[in-house]
Amino acid sequence: MRRDAYEVLGVERGADERQIKKRFRVLARELHPDVNSESDAEERFKEAAECYEVLSDVERRQIYDRYGWEGLDSRGKAPHAQGFGSFSDIFDAFFGGDPFGGGRGGPGPMQGGDVGVETEITLEQAAAGATVEVAFDAVETCDHCHGNRAEPGTPIETCPRCEGSGQLRAVSQTAFGQMVRAQVCDQCGGDGKVATTPCKECRGQGRKATRRTLEVDIPAGIADGQRVRLTGSGHAGDRGGPPGDLYVIVVVSEDERFVRDGADLVSVVDVAAPDAALGATVVVPTLDGEQEIDVAAGTQPGTIVTLRGHGMPQIGRGRRGDQRVVLNVVIPRNLDERQRELLSEFAGTITEDNLHEPRRESIVDKVRRALR
Numbered sequence: 001m002r003r004d005a006y007e008v009l010g011v012e013r014g015a016d017e018r019q020i021k022k023r024f025r026v027l028a029r030e031l032h033p034d035v036n037s038e039s040d041a042e043e044r045f046k047e048a049a050e051c052y053e054v055l056s057d058v059e060r061r062q063i064y065d066r067y068g069w070e071g072l073d074s075r076g077k078a079p080h081a082q083g084f085g086s087f088s089d090i091f092d093a094f095f096g097g098d099p100f101g102g103g104r105g106g107p108g109p110m111q112g113g114d115v116g117v118e119t120e121i122t123l124e125q126a127a128a129g130a131t132v133e134v135a136f137d138a139v140e141t142c143d144h145c146h147g148n149r150a151e152p153g154t155p156i157e158t159c160p161r162c163e164g165s166g167q168l169r170a171v172s173q174t175a176f177g178q179m180v181r182a183q184v185c186d187q188c189g190g191d192g193k194v195a196t197t198p199c200k201e202c203r204g205q206g207r208k209a210t211r212r213t214l215e216v217d218i219p220a221g222i223a224d225g226q227r228v229r230l231t232g233s234g235h236a237g238d239r240g241g242p243p244g245d246l247y248v249i250v251v252v253s254e255d256e257r258f259v260r261d262g263a264d265l266v267s268v269v270d271v272a273a274p275d276a277a278l279g280a281t282v283v284v285p286t287l288d289g290e291q292e293i294d295v296a297a298g299t300q301p302g303t304i305v306t307l308r309g310h311g312m313p314q315i316g317r318g319r320r321g322d323q324r325v326v327l328n329v330v331i332p333r334n335l336d337e338r339q340r341e342l343l344s345e346f347a348g349t350i351t352e353d354n355l356h357e358p359r360r361e362s363i364v365d366k367v368r369r370a371l372r
């Protein structure tokens, strides 16, 4: 369902041409991507542009008022801002150039791109923090021509294609009238100058890909899939622009002893059924070395023992998580003759009391007993 054109522009149904134009101008400036970083700003701008296209045209507006959007569609009078090209094209058509005066798309410093690189560490490294070496390819300013694209000692001349302006202009007819579209010159890339002999090292690019290695500090407590950002370690910028960033994506390898649950670690230890019945001491691995834990007499399968502070550190917080040890009571298998005898004899002695936990008297039970 398409929104009402008057509603989109925020004008009364009886608004005159001047009011509509004024309102669209305000909206367009609000939604310009240089000032509005919301992800739907461009879609909203195009929607507003279409509504403006309809309401600013007497014939279209009459059709819209009587028959709505379908009326325009069926008469081939639908607005076409959606298929109109880029945001800045619409802007140029309406305002005759970028109202913010920036050199968007034109020649000028451009920030380098970001680089992502993956590194795998163990759970111990994630717990303690680590310094890892990462290797990646990044674009760097060519050190042979220092980024000016010409073989050192050869002249740089004014670009013959754009005559030094760095831009090429194309005029076309659009729904908004004549549109002048400025494009970056494809011969000089917007510099307005070309090297007569391109740099041999970078083939006239001014930049080239280089293998780089860096030592990166991984903070203690990092989780699988988290990223460490190194500002300015990405691709070099162009025309004096700043470099991009490096993102190190940390993969924490699985550890067969522990399962991570946020800041907590969960591990499982087997306890033979007789030990669980009699009580015993078992040894469990922790991040801080092996540790003995007491298994109380009468321990049931699935009982959890918590080792406070033996989990993972938490980034930015002082306290470590816990380790939860699940006691897996194992029923003995493959009994030999002697074991069968002993167990049969034991089985004969079992009473109800051995199988059920003595039930604690609840408040309701106490009341019942008092009333009896």
Ligand SMILES: [Zn+2]
Pocket (backbone or CB within 6 Å): 142, 143, 144, 145, 146, 147, 149, 150, 199, 200, 201, 202, 203, 204, 205, 206, 207
């Ligand atoms: Zn070079």
Ligand SMILES: [Zn+2]
Pocket (backbone or CB within 6 Å): 159, 160, 161, 162, 163, 164, 165, 166, 167, 185, 186, 187, 188, 189, 190, 191, 192, 193
């Ligand atoms: Zn040029």
